[in-house]
Amino acid sequence: MKKDPRVVFGRCMMLGLAWTVLAFLVVPMAIVVPVSFTDQYFLSLPKEGLSLQHYAAFFEKDIWISATLDSLIVAIASTICALFLGTLCAIGCWRLASNRAEMVRTFMLTPIIVPTIVQALAMYRFWIDLGIMDTYFGLILAHTLIAVPYVVVTVSSSLANFDVRLEQASRNLGGSTSQTIRWVIVPSIMPGILSGALFAFTISFDEIVVALFITSRNVYTLPKRIWDGIQDHLDPTIASIATMLIAITLALLLTELWARQRQRAKRTARIDIGGE
């Protein structure tokens, strides 16, 4: 039977639109890959041939390495702090399950709602009074505050699927509150905690607005260094960094997909051999 041309047309339109949107999202990012291999000394496509000099520059120049280290230190520390606080907050609200707990959870979302620039300005004023401008502590604290809501959200959604009877079972069997949290609740909501960690790390690692406001020379994160690099002279090292970040992100994503698939395969195998 011949297909209705209107259906075929509609289908083509839909596919075309979808691919256009996808290309719109991906192509601008992909352009940094050829740019990173340029043989020129400014941001441009390769002219004579490919060159790895801008990758070499990243590893040879102290400013890039130290900026990367600063970013890692701040991101890891603020991730740990945000995970700890956010997970406890989510468990507490879940445990209380009252209107007041719901209010706290809603209130926790304000940092997501308030524009970052407003937040940065507020922190700038307050951090001066606290005397923690341009310190690791100051930036870690700021990034923790920004990341906590994301952890609360992801952990809360994990807790929504958590069987309350598991907690009761633990308590009944003699587990104290902290034993129950450590040995029963946290392992059960690990997926939520991990995606919260991913959020927290990513947010801190590419955060620039707050960093521009509350740091200057002492703490010099990678986004801020890139920003300054663009201001200075369009250094192609930026493109090589971007390419490496894309590669790392892709690798992480693929590992996560692979791990998830393996776990699913394992779980199915378990069900197969189960049964009396």
Place this chain on the structure above:
Amino acid sequence: MPDGSNGTRSGHALSLRSLSKHYGSLAAVDNVDLDIPHGSFLTLLGPSGSGKTTILMSIAGFVEPSGGQILLDDTDITRRPPDKRNFGMVFQGYALFPHMTVAENIWFPLKVRGISKSAAGDKIRAALELVQLGHLADRYPSQLSGGQQQRVALARALVFEPDLLLLDEPLSALDKKLRADLQWELKSLHQRLGTTFIYVTHDQEEALSMSDEIVILRDGKIEQQGGPGLLYEKPATRFVADFLGKSNFLTGKITEITADGFAYDVGGHSLVQDGKPAASLHDTVLVALRPEKISLSPDRSQMPNALQGRISAFNYFGAAYHFQIQTEGLGEVIATVPAWTCAIDPTVGGEIWLGWEPNASVTVRES
């Protein structure tokens, strides 16, 4: 440790003193007084919303009572947190920890008491043997069948020698045959361990087959309590007679009171009943009659209570026939007779006679 060798070790006694739990204006549990003797197997039986689970959760410490006391061997434990009560509990749906193996699940109550896995090895093995699952120690709960998960939950709840074992509808998720097997197992486990079992169910067969004592709950109050035989044979109210097994209810007027019984009239039929009525002459009386205590015959029954009826429907269950019989005066009556001795021809529309002895039925209160 629960190795089953020490059957003489007695469990603990539990008392509820005017226990209440209100949710807003609703009383889920309403002034319940109950004494559970040590070593007994007590069942809280009732329809959903009767308060049985709320009582169990109050005993476990997960529901804070609005009023009243819970006493364990005369010690007030009403405000004691659940992890300090030392009561084992088997949850509905088992509540096994999915990220731990069977052995780790059973180790858990010992782990929280500071016992290392190697030191707990013997106890874990003994608990697994107790429920015949020694070969599955390294499996995860998701690799087990429902019945096996149920046994693991039982082993986990018993491994730390709890003062009481609380069971919240533990068999409700299992199929019928497995449920029957586990009823035998639970009962024999109770006899071997001597631990006090408190069992919650809405299944009257489970309650009858396992318990030493049944408490029937209705709207947060105790309707009647007693041994399974007493409750089945002498239900005090229409609710109990209807909830525990099936009953026909005959509402009549007392026409005569004799030394050992009375006569009453139901829709023009004069019937006789043993025992003293709670009412006086010419008052209304309610009589409950179990379907299996009615005899069916093709001709007029020689029994003191006899009347004619017509079969409106019947079901065959292999072991028995269940009949619905339309009668004049009594309306529809249900009767159960063993299939292999069934004296009548089971055909819809067949005219038959019903008969029962004056001591077969029992007078009950309306509410």
